[in-house]
Amino acid sequence: MHEVTEREKLDVEALNELFEKEQPGKIVQWSAAEFGEELMMTSSFGDQAAVLIHMAVRVKPDIRVVFVDTGYLFPETHRFMEALRRRLNLRIWAYRTVNDPVAYLHQAGEENHTWRKDINACCAANKNDPMERAMMELRPRAWLRGIRRQQAETRKQAAFIEWSSRYGCYAISPLLNWTSRDVGSYMKEHDLPYHPLVEKGYLSIGCNPLSCTRPAQIGEDAREGRWAGTGKLECGINSLDSAGL
């Protein structure tokens, strides 16, 4: 039976009811007040990453920003991260894959660096492994993440605050109810930059093989440009339990 520990004692049902009617900035503010030094956030430094980071550093300037580097990211992502780091004075904790990116492809029998035959194995080794290492080492009690319900079917059922048995912490998703338009308005209001690949048609930006990220097509959800044609919409790091990984 699942044992409720001191780390997991909040009434998430009541909080979720409140948060459904609350603005994201207020949820971030509440998180900083509730969890203090035990709060961290993740960012992929993707298309709209600046929004949640900006909200977080306004209330907690020294928040730990965990960035998972698979070894296969776009150079533009690294440059975008550096630009935001300088502008917002970020404390970025980069967790890298333990694999040498070229050696991994050889070992895994991946002959084409622009395409992955076994996406699940590559995500497990190069994305989920560093993320789990980050959570084990940093041991946050709460983790802010930028997922939105509008992005994909897999995100529609998410709640604002959920307990993650996999990571042993609360996952808090302040932007859940925001639309792309809401995000755009916030970016405009605060003069925040999009990832540079957005102007080339990318709506969701992950790793650089074409099997993993391609520009979105008309009428698609943002996440449909990821692992297109495979039915996969998530790399796995946002899974709150280990089932199905």
Ligand code: SF4
């Ligand atoms: S998104 Fe693609 S390149 Fe990145 S870890 Fe997953 S399979 Fe590997």
